[in-house]
Amino acid sequence: MKKILLIEDDLQICEVIEKYFSNKGTGIFSVHNGAEALKVTGSTGLENYSLVLLDIMLPQADGFTICRNIRRNSNIPVIFITARAREDDIIHGYEIGCDDYIIKPFLLSVLYAKCEALIKRSGGRSMGTVLECGNIKLDTRRLVCCVSDTEVYLPRKEFEILKYLMEHQNCVIDRNTLLDRVWGIDYFGSDRAVDNHIRKLRKALGTAGGQIKTLIGRGYRLTER
Amino acid sequence: MKKILLIEDDLQICEVIEKYFSNKGTGIFSVHNGAEALKVTGSTGLENYSLVLLDIMLPQADGFTICRNIRRNSNIPVIFITARAREDDIIHGYEIGCDDYIIKPFLLSVLYAKCEALIKRSGGRSMGTVLECGNIKLDTRRLVCCVSDTEVYLPRKEFEILKYLMEHQNCVIDRNTLLDRVWGIDYFGSDRAVDNHIRKLRKALGTAGGQIKTLIGRGYRLTER
DNA sequence: TTTATTTATGACTTTATTATAACATACGGA
DNA sequence: TCCGTATGTTATAATAAAGTCATAAATAAA
Numbered sequence: 001m002k003k004i005l006l007i008e009d010d011l012q013i014c015e016v017i018e019k020y021f022s023n024k025g026t027g028i029f030s031v032h033n034g035a036e037a038l039k040v041t042g043s044t045g046l047e048n049y050s051l052v053l054l055d056i057m058l059p060q061a062d063g064f065t066i067c068r069n070i071r072r073n074s075n076i077p078v079i080f081i082t083a084r085a086r087e088d089d090i091i092h093g094y095e096i097g098c099d100d101y102i103i104k105p106f107l108l109s110v111l112y113a114k115c116e117a118l119i120k121r122s123g124g125r126s127m128g129t130v131l132e133c134g135n136i137k138l139d140t141r142r143l144v145c146c147v148s149d150t151e152v153y154l155p156r157k158e159f160e161i162l163k164y165l166m167e168h169q170n171c172v173i174d175r176n177t178l179l180d181r182v183w184g185i186d187y188f189g190s191d192r193a194v195d196n197h198i199r200k201l202r203k204a205l206g207t208a209g210g211q212i213k214t215l216i217g218r219g220y221r222l223t224e225r
Numbered sequence: 226m227k228k229i230l231l232i233e234d235d236l237q238i239c240e241v242i243e244k245y246f247s248n249k250g251t252g253i254f255s256v257h258n259g260a261e262a263l264k265v266t267g268s269t270g271l272e273n274y275s276l277v278l279l280d281i282m283l284p285q286a287d288g289f290t291i292c293r294n295i296r297r298n299s300n301i302p303v304i305f306i307t308a309r310a311r312e313d314d315i316i317h318g319y320e321i322g323c324d325d326y327i328i329k330p331f332l333l334s335v336l337y338a339k340c341e342a343l344i345k346r347s348g349g350r351s352m353g354t355v356l357e358c359g360n361i362k363l364d365t366r367r368l369v370c371c372v373s374d375t376e377v378y379l380p381r382k383e384f385e386i387l388k389y390l391m392e393h394q395n396c397v398i399d400r401n402t403l404l405d406r407v408w409g410i411d412y413f414g415s416d417r418a419v420d421n422h423i424r425k426l427r428k429a430l431g432t433a434g435g436q437i438k439t440l441i442g443r444g445y446r447l448t449e450r
Numbered sequence: 451t452t453t454a455t456t457t458a459t460g461a462c463t464t465t466a467t468t469a470t471a472a473c474a475t476a477c478g479g480a
Numbered sequence: 481t482c483c484g485t486a487t488g489t490t491a492t493a494a495t496a497a498a499g500t501c502a503t504a505a506a507t508a509a510a
Contacts (some may be wrong), residue, residue, distance in 0.1 A: 059412055077346070087332055099346055100325065101335075107312055110326075113319035121302070121324055155486055172368045193488055195468060200486095201348035215368055216496060217381045218466060380497055418499055420457060441456060441507060 003027040056082040131166040134224040156175025165222035174219035227275035228252040259286025281307040323399035356391040359449040399444035
């Protein structure tokens with residue numbers, strides 16, 4: 001079994017978890033603050049892990065931020081482990097894409113069982129490399145976009161926007177989400193940048209440009225026609 | 226959209242769950258004893274469901290037995306919902322292949338979030354988000370409204386009003402409630418704004434506009450016809 | 451019936467949002 | 481370095497939405 005990434009600032013808890021899991025034959029790598037966590041979970045850092053255990057209250061960057069950061073690049077299972085038992089927090093955790101939310105204190109045996117179940121459930125599903133929507137095809141590995149089987153060149157930003165829209169076809173994506181997902185949470189430019197890139201993207205897509213619909217006050221949506 | 230199978234002998238709990246989920250656009254089919262449950266979950270009976278919620282203490286056959294039975298034919302996500310909080314039971318649940326184990330009492334919002342997360346994780350298409358009332362359908366993810374399967378565009382306020390009414394069909398909603406829920410508690414405009422948006426909403430809904438009834442002195446109510 | 455209250459309606463004003471184009475800046479490769 | 485591309489900003493125009501108001505209509509109460 002692959003390793004688990006544990007993000008938790010309480011060293012005692014880390015130790016207990018590490019010991020229990022390694023006795024069962026599962027490796028744990030621990031990180032003890034938000035900044036480190038952001039580093040490890042950035043870009044391809046998660047490829048060697050099969051699950052993330054994530055505390056919420058951490059120095060330097062909270063768990064929610066880290067989870068959002070993880071979800072920008074990865075579909076890896078994430079379990080929050082935290083003392084925060086408020087309904088708001090739990091719901092928020094699920095909204096930003098966690099798989100489970102465990103409230104401290106907890107039983108190690110249950111935590112272990114949950115990890116096992118989740119890893120089994122997430123196993124062996126890797127995303128295809130070609131996204132499709134109506135006349136638009138997007139090869140996310142070769143970084144090529146085709147409209148009606150004719151190759152269309154897209155600059156990086158336009159490509160990333162289209163990729164995000166295609167990964168969420170039919171969903172309405174607001175500008176802030178796009179700014180977060182394409183530009184990054186640390187970007188503070190104006191909304192208008194999105195409009196401009198959408199405009200360029202529509203133009204580049206030619207006849208298929210109309211598949212990107214504007215929903216006033218709410219964002220953009222990619223549809224099949 | 227696929228349904229959720231609920232196996233639970235407490236009719237009150239069934240009703241509460243059914244109501245909450247159907248308000249959110251997800252269908253529930255309930256079964257109230259072990260024998261029936263074994264019948265429904267046998268062989269290909271689960272093809273129409275995307276998740277199973279399963280109580281443990283049931284008449285005629287307990288939840289563990291049912292879960293084992295499910296796992297003989299299917300990989301469908303299974304969540305135990307039970308008052309049995311003993312470590313043994315939890316671990317046993319995971320051993321026989323459940324995906325989550327929720328201890329009563331629980332928050333409906335959390336149960337719903339867990340179901341969503343697990344269905345997403347299991348590769349099933351995400352949960353339904355389509356509210357329905359008579360001829361009106363409202364897709365809260367795509368932000369699209371259909372009347373008799375014809376798409377109708379609704380501006381934001383009209384959409385939010387209709388959404389609130391559909392989440393509370395047959396209930397009388399007074400203007401203040403709408404102002405609070407749709408405009409926000411910090412809004413201090415006049416009641417007349419509600420009337421005007423209701424008017425626009427009725428017009429946009431065309432033939433189905435009449436489903437919004439006025440109760441003088443009390444508010445509005447959305448009915449099935 | 452008359453009166454008071456409540457709601458519907460349409461014209462209108464104000465506000466918010468988006469599209470567009472021109473411009474400025476940054477970046478990377480020859 | 482220079483040039484072309486990519487990106488981001490800003491101002492303006494175009495559009496859509498939200499809100500207000502006066503009046504008419506409907507309903508309830510006296």
